[in-house]
Amino acid sequence: MHSEFDLIARYFTPATPDPESGVVMGVGDDCALLAPTPGRRLAVSVDTSVCGVHFPPDAPPEAVGHRALAVSLSDLAAMGARARWCFMSLSLDESEDAWLEGFSRGFLTLCEATGTRLAGGDITRGELAIGVTVMGEVAPEAAMTRGGGRPGDLVAVTGALGGGAGGLAAWQAGERDPVHPLLQRYLTPRPRLAAGEALAGLATAAVDISDGLLADLGHILEHSGGGAHLEPETLPLAEGLVAALGEEGARQAALTGGDDYELLVCLPAEELDEARRRLAALELPLTVVGRLTRAPGVSGVPAAQRTGWQHFRGAPPGGTS
Amino acid sequence: MHSEFDLIARYFTPATPDPESGVVMGVGDDCALLAPTPGRRLAVSVDTSVCGVHFPPDAPPEAVGHRALAVSLSDLAAMGARARWCFMSLSLDESEDAWLEGFSRGFLTLCEATGTRLAGGDITRGELAIGVTVMGEVAPEAAMTRGGGRPGDLVAVTGALGGGAGGLAAWQAGERDPVHPLLQRYLTPRPRLAAGEALAGLATAAVDISDGLLADLGHILEHSGGGAHLEPETLPLAEGLVAALGEEGARQAALTGGDDYELLVCLPAEELDEARRRLAALELPLTVVGRLTRAPGVSGVPAAQRTGWQHFRGAPPGGTS
Structure with a gap:
């Protein structure tokens, strides 16, 4: 050695x-x-x-x-x-x-x-x-935290979801083609640094999606208070995900799969156009998937979709700062 | 879990x-x-x-x-x-x-x-x-690096040496008394933060003694150039070290043992009194153990004392920044 x-x-x-x-x-x-x-x-x-x-x-x-x-x-x-x-x-x-x-x-x-x-x-x-x-x-005033979300804010995500879980499933099924789009999402995720900088000052709260949309939204709610209503049918799905997992499996991977490393942001509706304009310069879509609510809890997601995706990680979920 | x-x-x-x-x-x-x-x-x-x-x-x-x-x-x-x-x-x-x-x-x-x-x-x-x-x-001008030593500078160490190696030997021999002075040196070393701050501005170069005096002095010489003359008989020995390892073993532990986490500093002779005054406020001695030389290499240390102490660590030595 x-x-x-x-x-x-x-x-x-x-x-x-x-x-x-x-x-x-x-x-x-x-x-x-x-x-x-x-x-x-x-x-x-x-x-x-x-x-x-x-x-x-x-x-x-x-x-x-x-x-x-x-x-x-x-x-x-x-x-x-x-x-x-x-x-x-x-x-x-x-x-x-x-x-x-x-x-x-x-x-x-x-x-x-x-x-x-x-x-x-x-x-x-x-x-x-x-x-x-x-x-x-x-900049001190630009830092996005988990605690700034307010009822009525839109909940939006960058890019597409489910690729982390879908890529892991493909890997576990023996897929090894390095240009397979789902494998790429799982193995070499792109941190959304430019998007984070672009959204700072517009978004009221943000988190990266490492544990799954539902779990990470939960972190926002824990710090911001209140709840959220999601519209799962609006979730942007990673390329090839439906083909790999079927419609239902794809939706579930996007909701709970984790390892996507997209950003989940909360922002007032009137900032949406500007946020999208800024991300368009990065060729990155921003998709509204729900809204923060005064009432606690997450509505709009059938109970069956809330759990069940097994991803490749140990009992304690990944790092916090 | x-x-x-x-x-x-x-x-x-x-x-x-x-x-x-x-x-x-x-x-x-x-x-x-x-x-x-x-x-x-x-x-x-x-x-x-x-x-x-x-x-x-x-x-x-x-x-x-x-x-x-x-x-x-x-x-x-x-x-x-x-x-x-x-x-x-x-x-x-x-x-x-x-x-x-x-x-x-x-x-x-x-x-x-x-x-x-x-x-x-x-x-x-x-x-x-x-x-x-x-x-x-x-402060930018106060940072002590490994590269500032100059021929003629004194080489000095804080505190006492050999306690890390002596404590490990005691541990390996079954000693478990938590107030055993050598065990304490090995298990709960005190980082010399206050001494480092006190010496900044006086010392021309510094390193902490983690790999052993000779190895860490080597890091200084590598960055500062030149060599050093050591006087091994002046090395301050940790309490109880001679009793535990004998005169010769103690000297060798102090030279090559490592895990002491004392500071080794180089400083112009005219700064010695001020340096000692500052460390006296911390009840910490500063002992001159040698001098930097223009000629490369380390003189004053018999070949037999240069190697041989086995301490508890893996093949690659501990961290660098």
């Missing part, structure tokens, strides 16, 4: 000091030294992806690297924050060069695509797991 | 918004929102402690919690940064209430003692491991 330092030097481009990236001192000292933008809040989230709990042991290494970072960046997106820096803790039982090469390519390619600098990390011996800390910046 | 949310609510006091702590939004939203101090650099370090690699499986849970945070805070100390926030990723194969209760007490007591706010984290299912991200702040 290579030493930690060899591995870092070999597979992870050390962040060299670079004024533009805000990295004053990167990998190689006791700490990374960062220069936060004056006047901004720092949004921070940590998520751990454990092999066999959060991703299948035989998942392509590139997807594992991409996904471990994507799920954390998705939390920044839900706050409306701009991604700045990340730190990675890799726990490895053995270091195979081919695996590490793919893993680091997946991780670093998403770093580059999202303007996130890998500013540090550590590598330890242990069962395969990836801990990622992401840090972003957001 | 409790859900992640139960566990967090039960054992880890969620960081509530608190202007003084800089936590605008804590556990419970997608991200923590923090308010960095204008004009400061952000010092960030991540470290993972894996059961059976970085601590013995039967270590007291309180010590495991303390230690996992302490080793990360020690990196902030080495930069001269003031600790502000931390994030904890706990991976657990099973949650025993008694273990979690002790673990969280050890972790949170050190948070409180060092002014560090636990601002978020996640809990996942997996083999026992603790990932900690610590964030501190330091």
